[in-house]
Amino acid sequence: MADAKTRRRRWREPSVLPGFGPAFGFTLFYLCLIVLIPLAALIARPWEHGFGGFWHAVSNPRVLAALKVSFGVSLLAAAANVVTGLIVTWVLVRYDFPGRRLADAIVDLPFALPTAVAGIALTAIYAPTGWVGGLLAPLGIKVAYTPVGIWIAMVFVGLPFVVRSVQPVLQDFDAEVEEAALTLGASSAQRWRGVILPALLPALLTGFTLAFARAVGEYGSVIFIAGNMPFKSEIAPLLIITKLEQFDYAGAAAIGVLMLAMSFVALLAINAIQLFLVRRGAPA
Amino acid sequence: MRTLTAKRPASVGAYLLVAAGLSWLALVILLPLAAVFIQALAKGSEAALSALKEPDAISAVKLTLLVAAICVPLNAVFGLAAAWSVAKFDFKGKGLFLTLIDLPFSISPVVSGLVWVLLFGANGWFGSFLEHNHIKIVFALPGLVLATLLVTLPFTARELIPLMQDQGSDEETAAVTLGAGGWTTFFSVTLPNVKWALLYGVLLSNARAMGEFGAVSVVSGHIRGLTNTLPLHVEVLYNEYDFVGAFATASLLAGLALITLILKTGLEWRYAGELSASRRH
Numbered sequence: 127m128a129d130a131k132t133r134r135r136r137w138r139e140p141s142v143l144p145g146f147g148p149a150f151g152f153t154l155f156y157l158c159l160i161v162l163i164p165l166a167a168l169i170a171r172p173w174e175h176g177f178g179g180f181w182h183a184v185s186n187p188r189v190l191a192a193l194k195v196s197f198g199v200s201l202l203a204a205a206a207n208v209v210t211g212l213i214v215t216w217v218l219v220r221y222d223f224p225g226r227r228l229a230d231a232i233v234d235l236p237f238a239l240p241t242a243v244a245g246i247a248l249t250a251i252y253a254p255t256g257w258v259g260g261l262l263a264p265l266g267i268k269v270a271y272t273p274v275g276i277w278i279a280m281v282f283v284g285l286p287f288v289v290r291s292v293q294p295v296l297q298d299f300d301a302e303v304e305e306a307a308l309t310l311g312a313s314s315a316q317r318w319r320g321v322i323l324p325a326l327l328p329a330l331l332t333g334f335t336l337a338f339a340r341a342v343g344e345y346g347s348v349i350f351i352a353g354n355m356p357f358k359s360e361i362a363p364l365l366i367i368t369k370l371e372q373f374d375y376a377g378a379a380a381i382g383v384l385m386l387a388m389s390f391v392a393l394l395a396i397n398a399i400q401l402f403l404v405r406r407g408a409p410a
Numbered sequence: 411m412r413t414l415t416a417k418r419p420a421s422v423g424a425y426l427l428v429a430a431g432l433s434w435l436a437l438v439i440l441l442p443l444a445a446v447f448i449q450a451l452a453k454g455s456e457a458a459l460s461a462l463k464e465p466d467a468i469s470a471v472k473l474t475l476l477v478a479a480i481c482v483p484l485n486a487v488f489g490l491a492a493a494w495s496v497a498k499f500d501f502k503g504k505g506l507f508l509t510l511i512d513l514p515f516s517i518s519p520v521v522s523g524l525v526w527v528l529l530f531g532a533n534g535w536f537g538s539f540l541e542h543n544h545i546k547i548v549f550a551l552p553g554l555v556l557a558t559l560l561v562t563l564p565f566t567a568r569e570l571i572p573l574m575q576d577q578g579s580d581e582e583t584a585a586v587t588l589g590a591g592g593w594t595t596f597f598s599v600t601l602p603n604v605k606w607a608l609l610y611g612v613l614l615s616n617a618r619a620m621g622e623f624g625a626v627s628v629v630s631g632h633i634r635g636l637t638n639t640l641p642l643h644v645e646v647l648y649n650e651y652d653f654v655g656a657f658a659t660a661s662l663l664a665g666l667a668l669i670t671l672i673l674k675t676g677l678e679w680r681y682a683g684e685l686s687a688s689r690r691h
Contacts, residue, residue, distance in 0.1 A: 139500035143582050144592035150495040156488050157510055160559050164525035165513075167535055171528050210434050217431030221424065222416040229432060231675040235439050237614075238667040238674075240621025241519075242641040243660040246648050247442035250449050250657075257445070282438055294688065301414045343518025345624035346641070350648065363520035367628060370524065375533045382521045389516060 168386075171379035183380035188356050189365060193381075196362040197388065199273055200341035203280035207337045208330055210281075211288025218289070219296045233289050236282055241346025248279055249350045271353030276361065279347040284337030291333035292326055299325060328403050335396045342389055446664045450657035461647075461655035462662070469635045470643035470659070476551070477626075477639060478619040481558045485615045486608065489566025494600070497574030498582060508571070514563045522560045523628025526553055549631030554639065557625040562618050566611030572686035573607045574600075606681040610674065610689065617670040621663055 138146065172180045183189065218230050236244065252259040252269040259269055269275050299322075307317045345363040352359045362385055369378035419425045450458045461467065492511055496504060514522065528534050530547040540547060547553050581603070585595040601608075623641040630637045638646060640663055647656035678689055 137502040141499055141579070141583075142586050143498050143579055143595075144586070145596070146495055146499045146501075149491040150499075150501075153488065153492040153495055153507075156491075157563075160556070160563055161510065161513055164529060164560065165517075167528040168521065168525045210438075213427065214431045214434060217428050220414070220416055221419050221428050223419065223428055226416075227675075227679075229435055231671060232435065232439055234671060234674070235443060235667065238617050238621075238670045239443070240623060240641050240660075240663045240667065242623040242644050243446060243621070243663045243667075244442055246644065246656055246660060247445040247449075250445050250653075251441060257441070282442065285438055290688075298413060301412045304414065339516050343516075343521070343624075345518065345520050345627070363518050363624065366520050366524055370527060370531075370628065373533060375528060375531065378524055379528060382518075382524050385518060386521065393516070 168379055168382055172376050172383055174376050179376060180380050180383075183374075183377040184384050188360070189362075189381060191357045192360045192362045192365045193384070193388075195273060195276065195358075195360065196342055196385075199276045200280055200338050200344075203277050203284055203341050204334045204338035206277075206281055207284040207288045208334050211285055211333060211337075212292060212326070212330065214285070215289050215292045215296055219293060233286050236284075236286050241283070241344070242350075244282055244347040245279065245350035248275070248282060248347065252278060252351060270351050271355075271359065273352075273359050275351035275353065276348050276359060279351050280337075280341035280344060283344055283347055284341055287336035287340060288330070288333030291336065292329045295326055295329040328400055331396060331400055331403070335393060339389055339393065342385065443664060443668075446657055446660050449653060450661040452657075453654050457654050458658035458661070461652070461658040464655070466635045466638070467643060467655075467659060470638050470640045471662075473551075473554070473638065474620050474640045477554050477558050478616055480555050481562055481619045482612055482616045484559060485562050485619075486566050486612050488563065489568075489570050489611055490608070492567040493570035493574045493604075494596075496571050497577075498579045511567050511571075512564055514560055517560075519561060519622065519624025520628055523557045523625035525560070526556050526629050548629050549633065549637060551637070553629035554626050554637065557629045558619050558622055561622050561625050562615040565615035565618060566608065569607045569611035569614070569686055569689070570604055572688065573604055573684075576687065577603055603684075606677055606684040607686060607689075610677050610685055613670055613673055613677075617667065620666060 172183065175182075184193075214233070218226065218233075249256075249270055251257050252262075252275055254260065254263045254268070254270070256270070262269060267274075269278065303321060303325075304317065307321045312320065343363060345361075348361055349364055352361060352364075354360050354364055362381055366378045366381050369375075369381065419428050495501075496507065527548055530536055530540060530553065532541070532548075534548075547556070581599050582595050585599045586592075590598075620639075621641055622639075623645070626639055627642060627645070630639070630642055632638060632642060632646060634646065640659060644656050644659045644663070647653075647659060678685065682689075
């Protein structure tokens with residue numbers, strides 16, 4: 127009885143290995159210094175003029191417009207990444223063709239390429255004088271310096287998240303399930319709707335979430351191609367920088383806190399859907 | 411369980427699908443990469459090279475290397491300490507601890523820079539104290555280092571933790587019960603087991619440390635020759651309409667990205683079994 131009590135009170139299981147104290151202590155100290163104290167400074171800052179001050183900062187029409195652009199275009203980009211990412215993953219996993227491993231490796235390029243480099247490269251391509259922008263300009267389609275340009279930059283940074291989320295699930299997909307559907311006479315569309323998509327749905331949703339979260343906060347690859355016109359193509363992270371340059375720390379922090387809160391709510395909602403799908407029986 | 415193996419495309423539809431997937435990759439990923447190098451050479455290799463020999467470009471290279479040289483080792487030590495405590499021991503609140511380590515991934519780079527200005531900027535928490543004692547953090551090297559430490563924090567830990575959790579602690583327990591000391595166990599049992607994953611994490615954190623733009627942009631102040639890292643130097647040149655200079659500098663960074671990608675892919679192919687499961691292809 128007493129033994130059970132002490133076991134319950136102990137927060138760490140006993141181990142013969144040494145070094146938990148120093149390793150855990152250092153990790154916690156480093157986390158506090160680099161993550162927790164700075165985030166506390168962020169969360170504490172917007173309230174220096176009370177809730178009214180916070181509300182005044184974030185209900186400004188220009189701020190609302192920037193948040194709408196950031197979150198709206200991020201949603202559209204993540205949605206596009208789910209569709210194209212699924213096709214790319216399917217091709218990489220299911221088909222054997224020359225250069226397959228190379229194609230697989232370059233999917234990670236957006237992770238490795240510095241965002242400013244991607245930003246100026248995309249701008250050069252989609253500007254009215256660029257390789258692709260020059261083809262679209264005579265048709266009256268403007269890409270660079272419009273929200274479409276922002277969307278292109280966000281699609282670039284988000285693609286690897288979807289591919290790398292779906293790939294392991296598709297690789298481990300049980301052949302017998304698919305073959306059973308085939309021998310039972312399911313058509314190609316039926317197999318997709320009934321067998322393959324439900325199994326991939328949680329992974330697709332994870333990829334969507336990661337791509338969306340990255341796109342919302344993205345700065346470097348977006349600002350060059352966005353044109354940064356207030357109310358049209360200005361993103362929320364840029365407004366934070368503008369406020370800082372005017373020494374409006376509370377205003378900058380207010381937008382930062384609101385962005386964090388909105389991303390957090392979005393992530394919670396998607397996690398809830400994820401949990402629902404897993405409970406319903408789809409593999410995680 | 412049996413999985414389907416990849417097969418050659420056999421129908422017209424399959425060929426079209428493969429073509430569509432590869433065209434998308436070429437359009438979205440290869441085209442921007444090619445654009446960097448082609449734009450850099452738009453006025454010949456002489457112009458591109460002379461842009462890289464500018465004093466401001468050289469000091470940007472030095473500053474970038476210095477920031478990475480400080481941040482990457484710290485990040486590796488943090489990753490090892492975090493992985494040792496999470497993977498080799500059981501304690502309450504581990505989930506929360508892991509969430510905290512992953513947290514920097516979900517913060518916008520701009521916010522990762524902003525927090526340091528809120529702490530150490532002129533109107534920040536410690537702003538007047540620092541000014542009084544003539545210590546510069548924001549708009550100087552310490553600010554760049556802190557911002558880079560925040561954005562790169564999860565990289566090494568993320569590679570080591572899943573692998574070390576898979577490996578368990580049996581080998582270390584055996585070493586310790588046979589009389590080996592803590593450091594001996596770590597250096598001759600644990601480290602050899604995770605060396606490729608550690609290198610993988612160092613590779614990724616180095617690429618991010620050298621290429622980070624948003625976070626350092628907030629804390630740098632863009633002082634030419636003093637606080638501009640390579641990505642910031644690219645921005646300055648681009649905004650001055652010096653496109654050859656901007657793309658020449660950008661091609662240095664693109665080269666770094668390519669080398670990172672080649673080494674990373676090499677590690678995935680060669681040492682697949684010694685990386686965490688999600689990295690095995």
